Amino acid sequence: MKIIDVGCSYGVNAALLRTDLDLDDLYAAYLEPSGSLSRRQEIEHRAFFRNQGLRDDIQFVGVDPSFRAVRYALDLGLLEAGVTADLETCELTVKERSALADADILISTGCVGYATEATFARVYEASATSRPWVVAFAMHPFSYDDIAAALKAFSLETEPLKRFRQRQRRFSTSTERQAILQAMAKLGMDDRLERTSGYIYASCYISAPPGEAL
Numbered sequence: 001m002k003i004i005d006v007g008c009s010y011g012v013n014a015a016l017l018r019t020d021l022d023l024d025d026l027y028a029a030y031l032e033p034s035g036s037l038s039r040r041q042e043i044e045h046r047a048f049f050r051n052q053g054l055r056d057d058i059q060f061v062g063v064d065p066s067f068r069a070v071r072y073a074l075d076l077g078l079l080e081a082g083v084t085a086d087l088e089t090c091e092l093t094v095k096e097r098s099a100l101a102d103a104d105i106l107i108s109t110g111c112v113g114y115a116t117e118a119t120f121a122r123v124y125e126a127s128a129t130s131r132p133w134v135v136a137f138a139m140h141p142f143s144y145d146d147i148a149a150a151l152k153a154f155s156l157e158t159e160p161l162k163r164f165r166q167r168q169r170r171f172s173t174s175t176e177r178q179a180i181l182q183a184m185a186k187l188g189m190d191d192r193l194e195r196t197s198g199y200i201y202a203s204c205y206i207s208a209p210p211g212e213a214l
């Protein structure tokens with residue numbers, strides 16, 4: 001299976017899907033002093049993931065303008081290929097298009113807002129012949145409407161998975177909380193979780209050819 005991860009950063013999604021590790025395991029491994037991975041020893045990180053037995057039936061292609069993060073994920077073997085052009089403003093090269101071709105699914109976590117419909121359209125177009133689904137989490141209050149509209153041009157229908165909200169992070173200040181709640185109210189978003197939990201949540205959206213999504 002070939003997965004494109006838009007906003008892949010250091011390859012966290014690849015690490016989670018290609019090993020049996022969960023997020024708590026990754027935190028424990030990375031956080032010094034009790035963790036097993038030192039901050040400087042990339043060679044140690046590579047060995048750590050090799051020892052986890054990275055699944056080779058799942059290939060990840062990362063898209064993220066953060067060159068150092070993508071380099072790290074490539075060096076560790078988490079990503080098969082990386083696209084570090086900022087697709088908000090740049091067209092894909094022939095080589096990048098071929099790295100993105102034939103994907104089974106496009107995913108994205110924590111990146112909507114940085115990446116807009118411009119990036120999603122360029123990435124999808126490069127892989128459109130295999131008709132991949134797109135599954136993305138968008139942190140509140142970012143709207144997914146423009147991305148859904150761009151994907152509609154490729155005949156994909158987008159649905160929010162309403163029961164599937166993912167806790168993202170704590171509000172950093174009360175001013176941020178107020179601003180986010182105001183923005184959510186303006187967009188008519190359901191803000192019950194943000195009002196009651198002290199955390200910002202993300203909504204999950206799934207885009208698929210008509211009749212294919214559950």
Ligand SMILES: C[S@@+](CC[C@H](N)C(=O)[O-])C[C@H]1O[C@@H](n2cnc3c(N)ncnc32)[C@H](O)[C@@H]1O
Nearest residue numbers: 007008009063064065066088109110111114115
């Ligand atoms: C909050 S991090 C999320 C990282 C990872 N997906 C996760 O869930 O932990 C946001 C990522 O979006 C990336 N990003 C920023 N602008 C972008 C763009 N135009 N296209 C793709 N990724 C972008 C950043 O470099 C960063 O790695």
